[in-house]
Amino acid sequence: MLNLSRETYLNIFISLGLLVFPFIATAMDEPFYITLATRVAILSLAAVGLNLALGTGGLVSFGHAAFFGIGGYAMGILASHAQTYTPIFTWPFVIEGTNQMLIIWLVAIVMSGIAALFIGLLSLRTSGVYFIMITLAFAQMIYYFMISWPTYGGEDGLSIYVRNQFPGVNTLDPASFFYICLVLMFAGLGLSAMIKNSRFGAALQAARQNEERLAATGIRPFNIKLTAFVISGMITGLAGALMADLNRFISPSMLSWHMSGEIMVLVILGGVGRLYGPVVGALIYIIFEFIFGGMTDYWQFYLGLILLGVVLFARGGAIGLLAGKARHD
Amino acid sequence: MSTTLLFEQLLNGLQYGVTLFLMAAGLTLVFGVMGLINLAHGSLYMIGAFACAAVAAATGSFWLGLVASIVAAGFAGVLIEMLVIRRLYDRDHLDQVLATFALILILSEGCRMVFGSFPLYLDTPDFLSGPVTLFGGFQYSAYRLAIILVGGLVALGLYLLITKTRLGIRIRAGEADREMIAALGVNIGTLYTIVFAIGAALAGFAGAMMGAIQSVQVGMGEPVLILAFVVIVIGGIGSIKGALIGSILVGVVDTLGRVTLPGFFNLFMDTAAANSVGAALSSMSIYVLMAIILIFKPEGLVSNNA
């Protein structure tokens, strides 16, 4: 008999639920539910990225919208050039746009990784609240930069009229695109689970709790944290590219502090540092928005009450409520 | 730029800074002392403005409105502290972020339920509503000048309160070790409620003062909140002096950026493009300022208490 914790059962249940969801939605003749589920998967992935930095590494980044947005713009820029058949630049060599998801993802991951490296290098000199704020600062800079850059729509954003392509899959079919996103979400979850239990993960958790000790044992906390921050940014960047593809629209609001806050709320709502915390957070948020948003103008009032209830009475987020305290080794 | 323009812009920056200071002071106290990230601080600003507008409309007196703003925001602060915040002190920052984010939603939407979505009317008192002539015929809004003076007085008062009184010492002691100061016989619960209420009242006061020159509407606190955070981080968390320096720095940089950058870009761009690039970059400027300060002084400008 396997000795699985309640949390594991919960995780399995959610995963299966998501896997069969398109069939349910189709049976109910509600294709829009698939779009909602896709949004859950994408936001989850974004939050999985943040959770690695924030939950495991204690790096409370209030600027992850930067990576989310960079991922989004990677898609927007490449696809818009592909859409108009104009190269992105021609000098010193020619770079063309593309509508291939695989290439877009790669670019999104690389670009957000580079941004995370740069932001991390400068930000990780600070800690605590100062870190929160300096990451916010960098995200805001990128936000305002995109606003001021008219080539890609400035403040108004950029519409892409058709979804990008994935070899062998009809991405315009909502269910197919959903499964693409879901697979990536699972990949993100798997990766972050492995990292957490690895030697790197041990060092990262130690860096969160006691940097001085980590340094005194001979591991440089800065490098550990920077690595984690970059991986985290790359995951969130990928999610950004997917989100752009889902909406077929990108704008600087993907880069705004509201977005950073929202990703963070998802993580905390679900349960910081819990593997499925981001997924549960995204599920609750989207379901709530959908159900109550339709019922009352003041739905955010009730959302506020629920969030408050979760914090006050469910320590460790919704997962903490459903599956009990995190197990420490 | 002519010197009178420069001077006027400096005054504007100063006035903006002083307003930010009123917000930032409460935030930095609550944050520094109780270790609490209070995102709902902006909502208290909004509550102050609404209270002032409502009372001023009912009684016709701006001054009563101003008193109401302090009372209402302070009272809301006490209530919030006792019902919610109190349970969050020993939680980590993230729970606080989520809870106070929830409070924003509740307070904003609650306010909208009560007052509706339209901006409220709030006018400055008559004798401050016009311009004053300073020197050499230079005119400036009397009301803004009054804000600068009042803000300066509040800053001084707060500084003395925190550094020179036993209350201030205890507040800071609680900042270092809450459990220990309680074990020495100080009622930390009440102390925190007081601090929170002071912060809330200051925010409400700021909201009322600004409400009279801007507009009173739901969500008005949020942009100010983010800037107030920028301010306290630049200044060094928990430091009243830092908050003051940070506020004025942010106020002046923001104001000057807004007027000089578009002109600068206009030198080599057409007006519309220069305007939009300049405007965006000037919004960026305070974040650049913050990043630079934190890179060189990771604990802010004034890194310990006072």
Added chain:
Amino acid sequence: MTNQPILQIQNLNKSFGALTATDDVTLDLKRGEIHALIGPNGAGKSTLIKQICGQLSSDSGKVIFNGRDLAGMDMAERAKAGLGRTFQVSSLVMEFSALRNVMLAVQSKLGTSYRFFKNVRGDKSLTEPAMAALKRVNLEERADVMTAELSHGERRQLEIAMALALDPKAFLLDEPMAGMGPEGSKKLIGFLDDLRHEAPILLIEHDMDAVFSLADRISVLVYGRVIATGSVDDIRNNPAVREAYLGSAA
């Protein structure tokens, strides 16, 4: 060759504003010895340790370790170079079990902190050496207890276990006896007595029973200056030291 000191501290200085915490300190640590560093509270002993292991930067002076000048190296690099230290106030990873704290030191020693995939739990190359280190400080029974739940004294033991697991070339121990009960102190004395043969120890301690029974040499720091270095007897009988530090403990 063997008697070439492993650690040489040359003219080290550190001031905090107007206060000179360490003032032109020169001393060394030879292989196989315990060199005790004593002195009144606030004399600068911990400051010196921090300077040696890179937690504080020095105003001037040199630290030469194992033939290498440590200038420009940060704390982690110096730890890797073989300086194993304990903190005066325990500094541990509180949400890790005792064992995982020590495993961290083991993985650092193995230089494998950038492995992302293998699960550390049940990874024998980490757990076995870590367990061994815990055993040496008699903490093996508490291996799976979270550090936050350990008592003060147990945390002190864990500090030492972590230093051991690094297998350092020299130990810098800042008041290891502090917080250990009488029994614990006794055991620790016996343990350090043997440990010096694995790697020499620079020992800060206010427990004079421990210092007098363990030290090969003693240096006395007062107001940041080394006022005397010598054998146990030299120091015990040094009137300046008696007055500044020992009192009737001599």
Added chain:
Amino acid sequence: MSNILLSIKDIEVFYGPSQALFGVSLEVKEGEVVALMGRNGMGKTTTIRTLCKMSKPTKGDIHFDGTLVNKMPSHKVAKLGVGLVPEGRRCFANLTVEENLVAAQRDGEWTLEKVYQLFPRLEERKDQLANTLSGGEQQMLAIGRALTTNPKLLVLDEATEGLAPVIREEIWRAVKALKAQGQSILIVDKSLSELLPIADHCVILERGETVWTGTPDALTDDLADRYLGV
């Protein structure tokens, strides 16, 4: 016969799910010095934390100065007259020495001047921030800080830890002087040679339980070996 100042009866305490105290009892009479002893991790600090209401007992009673304090918050117990010098000092890091001393000051004979007399070192450093003090200086500060609350019962948890012998002597001298003035004291310390001569009573804990109570003379080598390992 003097009054009972503190009486702890059969308290049990948990840290989360794990139980730390299983039945600790002790008494301190007015003017008495009581030594609380036991090996590492046996529950001495937890007993003290519970007395100061930093931890809550799930069972048992604590009476201080005639009042049942089980349900009282920390600060009220302190105001009744419990002055704590905690394990690990816990000075207010961001306050100066002098601010630390006045933060919780209450009227009584222990004034700032008297504390400075007891520890001249503190006066020298009175404007320095506490987090930059050396360990020993911090220890003095912690004692001074407890004294300025003018407690009826002074509680010292490892107050001489990490102190230089001369200072330690000073502190023991101070403790003796306090005792001579009739100050009641509950004390945890590992150096028995200094502790036993001034203690009126000893209480020994093992695994969270009171296992022995008696006068220092009654503490035979045998008992000491069994419970304290010396």
Added chain:
Amino acid sequence: EGAKIGMITTLSGGGAGLGVDVRDGFMLAIEQAGRDDVEVVIEDDARKPDLAVQIADKMIQSEKVDILTGIIWSNLAMAVIPSAVAQGKIYVSPNAGPSALAGKGCNANYFNVAWQNDNLHEAMGAYANVAEYTNTFILAPNYPAGQDALNGFKREYRGQLAGEVFTKLGATDYAAEIAQIRDSGADSVFFFLPGGMGIAFMKQYAASGVDLPVMGPAFSFDQGILGAVGDAALGVRNSSQWSKDIDNETNNAFVTSFQEKYERLPSLYASQGFDAANLILSALDKADVKDTEAFSAALKEADFKSTRGDFKFGNNNHPIQDIYVREVVKEGDVLTNKILGLALTDHQDAYAEDCPLQ
């Protein structure tokens, strides 16, 4: 035949007043029509483009609406409309009219019942010439409608510019801009600042002691703004395609019934909402909404009674209409606008010729 209409509009935040007015005007018309086969679903976009995009998706996929409407802000419009019409939905704009959708980007399924963004500003530019201003300082928020606004003004205005400034959308403090105005040597100020922005600007302007005449589109002086600004707005000139004192049957009935129902005066936004609903209703009488082509043809006929009197669509599905100059006056205790005269007659926007539609 019945229809399902999805309204995405701004009901919270700084721009909420506008959305509320559009919604109320729209619903008033639906109610008056008394049809129970027309269903309207309304959602708040909070002035966030990404939110608007998501709501549009939901309305199209889940609510399966036939017609979309309601968007106030051009930046949101640009995010939603192109993809909605590409999916074969009809979009009827009661407000936002960005230039990008009026020229080359026009679409047979996209109609604007209000105006093309530039229109009112063009009228004000024309008025500035009449008023003989020669050195005007112009000001607008930095977003598509703001750029359209200044372009519109400059298109007609013949004098010089004392300064041209873009502010942040949603900004509430204009001290810096007012200082620039003071220093610029201008003889007049033109500003486009809708909603809360306009309130803040006017109050601060009044307190600053700068006493140059100000003018602007009706957006800067609508009914919602006037009350908050107070007497400082008295006498200010502004341009509008609608005013409550336009004297025709539809309008009089509209103003009375709106006031009765909502206990406040209608603004131009309310009239636009009202007109949008009536336009849709008129087309529903003629064609099946599922037959997109027939339905858009029916819309294009604009066979409804507009509150503005004459109303027709140009080739690009934007109005060709009269634009008035109004003055802020006091009626009893209430500040409101009164028509002074016509600024532009049968005016069509400048982008229409680029539009391939007939």
